[in-house]
Amino acid sequence: MNPDAHTLWRAPRWALALLLACLGMLGPFSIDTYLPAFSGIARSIGATPTEMQQTLSAYLFGFAVMNLFHGALSDSFGRRPVVLWGVAVFTIASAGCALAQHIGTLVFWRAVQGMSAGAGIVVSRAVIRDMFPPADAQRVMSQVTIYFGVAPAVAPMVGGFLFVHADWHSIFWFLTAVGVLLWLANWRLLPETLHATQRQPFNVPHLLRGYWQLGANPRFLLLALASGIPFNGMFLYVLSAPVFLGDLLHLAPDQFFWFFCLTIGGIMAGSFLSGRLAGRIAPKRQIRHGFVVMTLVSLANVALNLLFPAAAWWAMLPVAIFAFGWALMVPVVTLMVLDLVPDRRGMASSLQACVGSVANGFVAGAIAPLVMHSAPALAIASLLMMGIGLVAWIWVKRHVG
Numbered sequence: 001m002n003p004d005a006h007t008l009w010r011a012p013r014w015a016l017a018l019l020l021a022c023l024g025m026l027g028p029f030s031i032d033t034y035l036p037a038f039s040g041i042a043r044s045i046g047a048t049p050t051e052m053q054q055t056l057s058a059y060l061f062g063f064a065v066m067n068l069f070h071g072a073l074s075d076s077f078g079r080r081p082v083v084l085w086g087v088a089v090f091t092i093a094s095a096g097c098a099l100a101q102h103i104g105t106l107v108f109w110r111a112v113q114g115m116s117a118g119a120g121i122v123v124s125r126a127v128i129r130d131m132f133p134p135a136d137a138q139r140v141m142s143q144v145t146i147y148f149g150v151a152p153a154v155a156p157m158v159g160g161f162l163f164v165h166a167d168w169h170s171i172f173w174f175l176t177a178v179g180v181l182l183w184l185a186n187w188r189l190l191p192e193t194l195h196a197t198q199r200q201p202f203n204v205p206h207l208l209r210g211y212w213q214l215g216a217n218p219r220f221l222l223l224a225l226a227s228g229i230p231f232n233g234m235f236l237y238v239l240s241a242p243v244f245l246g247d248l249l250h251l252a253p254d255q256f257f258w259f260f261c262l263t264i265g266g267i268m269a270g271s272f273l274s275g276r277l278a279g280r281i282a283p284k285r286q287i288r289h290g291f292v293v294m295t296l297v298s299l300a301n302v303a304l305n306l307l308f309p310a311a312a313w314w315a316m317l318p319v320a321i322f323a324f325g326w327a328l329m330v331p332v333v334t335l336m337v338l339d340l341v342p343d344r345r346g347m348a349s350s351l352q353a354c355v356g357s358v359a360n361g362f363v364a365g366a367i368a369p370l371v372m373h374s375a376p377a378l379a380i381a382s383l384l385m386m387g388i389g390l391v392a393w394i395w396v397k398r399h400v401g
Helices: 013-024 026-032 035-045 049-077 079-099 103-131 134-165 168-189 204-215 218-239 241-248 257-277 283-307 317-338 342-371 375-400
Strands: none
Touching: 013 026, 013 103, 013 134, 013 168, 026 049, 026 079, 026 103, 026 134, 026 168, 035 049, 035 103, 035 134, 035 168, 035 241, 049 079, 049 103, 049 204, 049 342, 079 103, 079 168, 103 134, 103 317, 103 342, 134 168, 134 257, 134 317, 204 218, 204 342, 218 241, 218 257, 218 283, 218 317, 218 342, 218 375, 241 257, 241 375, 257 283, 257 317, 283 317, 283 375, 317 342, 317 375, 342 375
16 A cells, blocks of 8 residues: 555545546446447448457457556556556547448457556556555445446447437547546546555566466466456356347347346445445455355356246346346455555556456357357356356365465
């Protein structure tokens, strides 16, 4: 923690949480905003559904690759410069997407978007731990998740409105405007939270040794799996939304927002409860509660989908409850990861985000296309991904400590 933290931010704590949440929302916002326009973009530029799926995979893999560097760079050069450069590149990439006339160009700029969007979410985690002791950091992390949760609910509604009333290009022009406003807000408000005595020398061999030591730490790897893989049990449904909601549940595009509202409502409720429990119950107990919720609802989801045809009135609820369980435990696991290496929190945040993002990219490019056309297959895949996280958590608790 920065010893001068109390002098760096004098506004209410929720205001810093809101600023950091806006940074973190760039990633999900730039995914969910253009989902309602998927088929329209394909028709406009002559792309196949598979090629359109690559615009999502390119974004997610770009996000994963650069996540290895955002946090480590912020350990050396400071949190503020990395955030400002990341938002600036995101803004340029959004304009590139808006101007794209060919699928190859769109895939390229989507990859650049992904490479830059991660700066916000990676560095914001390190900023929280720079500024607050553990219990307060968990409360702020939970507040960030609550605010952050609004973006994916609003994004498809904004994207659908822009697509219907303008065209798909307007979606990316909107993201360009968001990038400009966010850059100005952080340039004006975000303090440098990394204390001068805590800066690490930017030395490539030293950096690689740090990655090797952290990557070889079984506790880190298992905690990263416990937080990142279960997210895909929910994210799989977001990635499959056009097919899941349109073809399987027979919802019109302007009804998609119900799914996102329910899911994000689950995230916000879980995050709120996580913040309320901070300092009141043991962290391991809170994580256990989150996994119990996810396990029970995942099993129920599989059973319902095997027994009954998917229907809109019930099929979206298990995803929302799953999101509640994930949000209940993930702030605690994230803080555990950051505290493994107090002198390289940026690197820890980077590597944790990279593990999750690689999983996201694999699910988007390989798993989602295989299972999105079957409600039982979606439910089983979601259960399996939650199971990986559960096994990782049980293993770290019993065998690593």
